[in-house]
Amino acid sequence: MTVKQLSMPELVDACVELGVPGVGLWREPVQSYGLDATAKLVRDAGLAVTTLCRGGFLTAIEPAERAAALADNRSAIDEAATLGTDTLVLVSGGLLAGSKDLHGARERIADALGELGPYAAERGVRLAIEPLHPMFASDRCVVSTLAQALDLAERFPADQVGVTVDTYHIWWDDTAPAQIARAGASGRIHTFQLADWTTPLPEGVLNGRGQIGDGSVDMREWRSYVEAAGYTGPIEVELFNEGLWARDGREVLAETAARFVEHAE
16 A cells, blocks of 8 residues: 555566565455456565455444445455465444444454454464554544454454554554563564654545654664564555655655665664
8 A cells, every 4th residue: 555556566566676575465456456366466476465454344233234344354354365465454443323332343343353263264364453543433443552452352362363563553552562562472463564653644634654754653662562572574564645655656665665774674
């Protein structure tokens, strides 16, 4: 998503050219290019698919809507397995229209995880609950902190359900370092993502993730927390940013790789 302006072949070529060893993919461009075609393209280029994003949106109450959400998540799990990644990132879903019941929404997520976790594990895929900044609690994700994500994940085996650690969403939380240690102790850090926090936020706030080094987040500090917790997996950079999307994608990818070296290595 950092360079969504690139086609799938352009993305793969740019990663190979820059020496980027892996790529986190999103379902929509994968489906547009073709699942099997994407899997072959990435595999033939020698790239790892680090994660697939996203599953989730699991807060529905109506039986038909709940069944549709579960079916879509099973499809996402199957897609992850086909792409060769062991991690599907989940954005859990927001409150239903007119609802104020955060607790009930989180319990419905837990119920869904109970059905999806074994299905994923059978296919070699782990579910990674991503807590999103509290500004998204109403409409996108009722799971706002790592503690809340772990309270859900720990109901299930670690090879089924863990968490996503994303600097953009948790940098403000002074309890997050302890929760990272908690997650690491049970092997539940399934992916680690970087994005910076810059202000003012854009209208709608969704596409406000800043380029590494442009904002308030100390990337090396957060990397030290996940590494101290035992995480040795890939580090992704995931930026939703209209300004970056308006630029040449290869230039943005090269800049992002350089910023990673400058601010996160």
